[in-house]
Amino acid sequence: MKRIMFRVLFFSLLLSVCRAHAADETPADEGTPQQESLQRAETVVYGAPSAGGLLLRLAKMERDLFGMELPGSLTERQQALLNFIESGTPTQPSLVFKVGVAEWVTLNRVNPSLPLADRMSNLEITLEGEPQIGALSARLERVLAKLLPDGIYTSQARIPAATILKAAFAKTLTVRNVSKGDIVELTVTEDCIVGGVLAVARGDRVFAEVTRVRMPRSFGRTSEISVEFKEAEIISGGRVPVTLGPNAKKAMEIESGAVGAAGASIAGAVLLGPLGLAGGFLVRGSDKQIPAGSLAYVETSEDVSAEGYPVRERSLPVENAIGSAAYDNSSRPSDFVLTGETGQTLPPGENL
Numbered sequence: 001m002k003r004i005m006f007r008v009l010f011f012s013l014l015l016s017v018c019r020a021h022a023a024d025e026t027p028a029d030e031g032t033p034q035q036e037s038l039q040r041a042e043t044v045v046y047g048a049p050s051a052g053g054l055l056l057r058l059a060k061m062e063r064d065l066f067g068m069e070l071p072g073s074l075t076e077r078q079q080a081l082l083n084f085i086e087s088g089t090p091t092q093p094s095l096v097f098k099v100g101v102a103e104w105v106t107l108n109r110v111n112p113s114l115p116l117a118d119r120m121s122n123l124e125i126t127l128e129g130e131p132q133i134g135a136l137s138a139r140l141e142r143v144l145a146k147l148l149p150d151g152i153y154t155s156q157a158r159i160p161a162a163t164i165l166k167a168a169f170a171k172t173l174t175v176r177n178v179s180k181g182d183i184v185e186l187t188v189t190e191d192c193i194v195g196g197v198l199a200v201a202r203g204d205r206v207f208a209e210v211t212r213v214r215m216p217r218s219f220g221r222t223s224e225i226s227v228e229f230k231e232a233e234i235i236s237g238g239r240v241p242v243t244l245g246p247n248a249k250k251a252m253e254i255e256s257g258a259v260g261a262a263g264a265s266i267a268g269a270v271l272l273g274p275l276g277l278a279g280g281f282l283v284r285g286s287d288k289q290i291p292a293g294s295l296a297y298v299e300t301s302e303d304v305s306a307e308g309y310p311v312r313e314r315s316l317p318v319e320n321a322i323g324s325a326a327y328d329n330s331s332r333p334s335d336f337v338l339t340g341e342t343g344q345t346l347p348p349g350e351n352l
Contacts, residue, residue, distance in 0.1 A: 037078050041085055044096065045136075047115035064117075065095075067135035084137075085116075086237055093154050093307075096237035098140055099123075100201065101309050104235070105147050109203035112233055113170075113185070155310040157197035159240060162247050163300045165232055166190050167206040174289040175213050175223045182210040184227070186296060197308040204233040206242060206298055225290065229298045236307040242298040251297040 038057060039049040045064070050057045058077060062069045065084070070077045088094035093101075099119050100110045106126055111119055121131035123143055132139050144152055167186035178184065185205050192200035212226035231239040 045116045100235045110201045154307050155197045157194045157199045157308040159304045161302050169294045172292045178210045198311045199308040201235045206232045234306050240304045241301045243301040245299045248297040248299040
């Protein structure tokens with residue numbers, strides 16, 4: 001009897017040890033705010049959440065970003081990490097903002113679809129010929145010191161409602177590769193500069209939701225894809241609500257006439273839907289697709305105050321300005337500047 005009791009106690013203890021060990025080896029507290037917070041940070045920096053225990057992953061990210069582990073409690077360390085990556089402080093812009101400005105100054109566009117680690121390596125390859133080693137924050141500050149020796153600054157920009165953004169679909173959409181509820185991405189093709197502040201950069205993203213997919217049916221009835229625009233990304237990493245409003249529809253009609261029936265605009269193939277589509281559009285036809293690169297216009301649905309990069313001193317001109325008051329749209333030098341408020345034209349290089 002004693003031998004049996006001993007075996008029971010032994011195997012109970014062994015099982016407890018195994019369970020504790022397994023808890024350390026698997027993601028801890030799945031679904032908790034701490035887990036979700038770290039997953040979000042890992043996705044921004046690495047492109048996807050990492051495997052392993054919470055403390056080990058947090059320590060690795062701190063070493064990768066700062067070259068050392070931070071002091072404090074788990075909650076304090078995670079909050080400091082997120083502030084550094086996404087929010088910044090009253091005296092320092094966020095890591096996302098700094099990388100975006102460095103890309104824009106160097107490449108005339110940003111690449112928010114890539115992980116921050118890859119974006120940093122690409123910058124170093126462009127500027128220095130090869131990626132460097134060391135803490136990511138130190139590498140970024142070295143690059144910024146070369147690009148912007150006077151420092152990097154932020155400025156608040158008021159983005160008025162009905163400000164137009166021009167974007168292109170990143171991937172081809174067909175009735176066979178999308179489903180209702182899918183989020184699809186468009187890439188902004190021209191800078192949006194408001195009051196001398198870069199608010200939305202070329203390369204930022206517009207997000208849309210597929211609201212209906214209907215396969216081809218009998219008796220020649222065509223397929224359908226319904227898409228509703230949701231948000232646009234800004235250079236600081238935040239998002240603003242967008243819609244397919246009257247100004248955007250007008251811009252799409254102008255674009256369609258400019259590029260012709262064979263152009264890359266979706267405007268000629270789009271049925272600008274009823275109000276029930278809530279700021280989206282409906283595509284019908286035997287073609288059954290929206291090709292990658294197809295152009296679309298959206299507009300902001302409300303006034304937004306956003307953090308941007310002051311560029312007035314760079315004397316950047318405006319190209320293809322279409323929109324409402326106080327809207328500037330800049331990507332390449334052009335022959336004139338057109339403001340939506342007055343229609344005033346200015347010579348190249350002169351500030352609004």
